[in-house]
Amino acid sequence: MIKDVSNAPALREESEQRPVAVELIGVNKWFGKFHVLRDVNLCVTSGERIVICGPSGSGKSTLIRCINALEEHEQGRVIVAGVELSQDLKRIDEVRRETGMVFQQFNLFPHLTILENCTLAPIWVRRRPAREAEDLARQILAKVKIPEQADKYPGQLSGGQQQRVAIARALCMQPKIMLFDEPTSALDPEMVKEVLDTMVELAMEGMTMLVVTHEMGFARQVADRVVFMDEGQIVEMAAPDRFFDNPQHERTKQFLGQILR
């Protein structure tokens, strides 16, 4: 898991040979009559960092929520860490064990301490001994730079700290893939950086990441590919240099014109 990716930078050169982490083939989804995902195809290799952007309502959140089955896709195939998602609940659990998710609204468990937030799933889902889970949690909390908050409750922390706890909570499950759903959108401006820094650090370690965000600086800095979505479809997908400096599709140009002005 974690140790596999530690030498990821070396593998990066021969990208064709890296294993596939997430694969979506012809995915369609409807909310009632509204066609929210339209024939989405996306293949993410292990260690790759993907930034997904697009106007609101374009289906980008729905897309990454389909990857850990928080939303159910209705057509097509979703294969995550070698497991194809279907109705089978066992497979959903298997996929969720291997994917960590960070939400816009943090969604920490308010009645548990920071440490308990981080150890609950490792103990009860991964069946780790409590001692071991705690050690790992403290280690990861140190990595996201809030080791001293371990015994506080989420409500006592700032937004930026809470979001870093949310990242730590996901990492404590030692996932292969991390999903970020607008992780900085609910933060005060001065707290955005501390969360982005944590994410950059994670990217440097070679974690496979799918990030829905409007932080274009982050996209330029760490993304291998930027995906632009509109009306439930992938409109354009390119390396960040090409995406920002030479967008091809009219809609992309218009969108970038709006947000980079």
Added chain:
Amino acid sequence: MSHSTVSGGARGGGIGAFVRDERAPALPAPAATIGGFGWLRANLFSTPFNALLTLATVALALLIIPPLVRFLIIDAVWEGADRDACLVSEARPVVGACWAFARDRLAYFVYGSFPIPERWRVDVFFVFLALSIIWILRIDAPRRDLAAWNFFVVLPSVSIVLLSGAKLIGLAPVDTTLWGGVLVTIVVASVGIVVSLPLGVLLALGRRSTMPAVRLVCTLFIEIVRGVPLITVLFMASVMLPLFVPPVWTPDKLIRALVGIALFASAYMAEVVRAGLQAVARGQYEAAAAVGLGYWQLMRFIVLPQALRVTIPNIVNSYIALFKDTTLVFIVGIFDLLKTIEVARADPQWATPVTSTTGYAIAAIFYLTFCYMMTRYAMRVERRLGVGLGR
């Protein structure tokens, strides 16, 4: 005037800069806002309406409290062997509460007709119950995990053996028809309280289940039971059940009433818990799902702790209502505290004009004390659980 040059702004007039160069001294607060007088003014007489309410409350208290104290304490009869002590006589022109009657009948109020040589068993039960309750309710008590086992497994089984008897260990069997008074009230209330919460939680979860069959069964149960008066449930349990079921299968009358009350309370509890479940944000479910928690883990660790926390006031409200509803078992001939008082007050040996009032005063004090304790405990828990959750 000034010891520094920067204060020139204030001196220079116009829109100049201002920098304070002297600390403003702390002055004592105006006398009208502090001390007893300040408190009175801020809390009791802040507005004309508030002042009016204060005066009305004081008047009401003057109207109620002195006669009550006079009846219950000053004019009360504390000693006496029979009704003569509590009758109006030349020596005693005004008679208050007849506590002599209460003292004489105390054992009956507590044990009912429980055989006198076996009453120590009831005492042991009371003590065991009280200790178990304290153990499980004290938040800082040691080994609370064991306390739960004790409360939900050891206590009920020991109590059954202790109260109804077991020939094997030399405890004479005592038929439940002999149980009565506080004993019955406490047994019925405890069983109702202890069973209704877990059962209510299950029903509430069932009603919110994604499985239509489970949802339908739970919804039907809740709606039917809630739609029927408790008296009807008790009548069905004690009168109608024996008509349909052969006598060998018919359980004891008290047990039938207990089951009826427990099911009835569960239906109400289910709706209380459901309200709490709805207060838990969707994000909590998603976050728990995202870290891989299964349904029961999600409920046990994430949803129920939060849901029950916000419903504590409502749960206690239901408990208090249930505690008082237990008096209805007298309808099916079970002698709870209120029924024993009813019987005792009609006893010619003690029949006086004040006997009934005294009896009901005892009931009022008993129920008030228990309900007040429940309220106080709930308030403490609420305050304690609120720590660290403030936003």
